Amino acid sequence: MANNIDFSIIRERALRNIREDLLTEYTGQFDALEINDAFDAVLRAHKRSATVEDFIPVLVEAEMRDRLRDGELFPTAA
Numbered sequence: 001m002a003n004n005i006d007f008s009i010i011r012e013r014a015l016r017n018i019r020e021d022l023l024t025e026y027t028g029q030f031d032a033l034e035i036n037d038a039f040d041a042v043l044r045a046h047k048r049s050a051t052v053e054d055f056i057p058v059l060v061e062a063e064m065r066d067r068l069r070d071g072e073l074f075p076t077a078a
Contacts, residue, residue, distance in 0.1 A: 007054065014057040015043065018064075026068050038073035039064055 019039050023032055042063050046056050067073050 011053065011057055015060065018057055018061045022061075022064055022068065029071075030068065030073060034073050035068075038067060041074070042067075 019036070022039065023035055026035060039060070042060050043056070046059050046063075047053070050056055067075065
């Protein structure tokens with residue numbers, strides 16, 4: 001019997017939970033719409049460049065936390 005687990009569902013749940021956690025933690029410092037826009041942009045960038053999609057939630061959370069801590073949701077490229 002083959003193991004037919006759909007990991008995309010698990011990734012989507014993880015991303016939803018990460019988004020909700022970041023909104024709860026940082027909405028006092030940033031507008032929720034800005035956090036959501038930045039999250040979507042970071043997610044799109046990682047999905048575009050991912051070789052292995054399993055790590056996308058971890059990468060998105062790490063990048064978003066860096067941006068939020070630095071106070072720059074949309075940093076300019078160097």
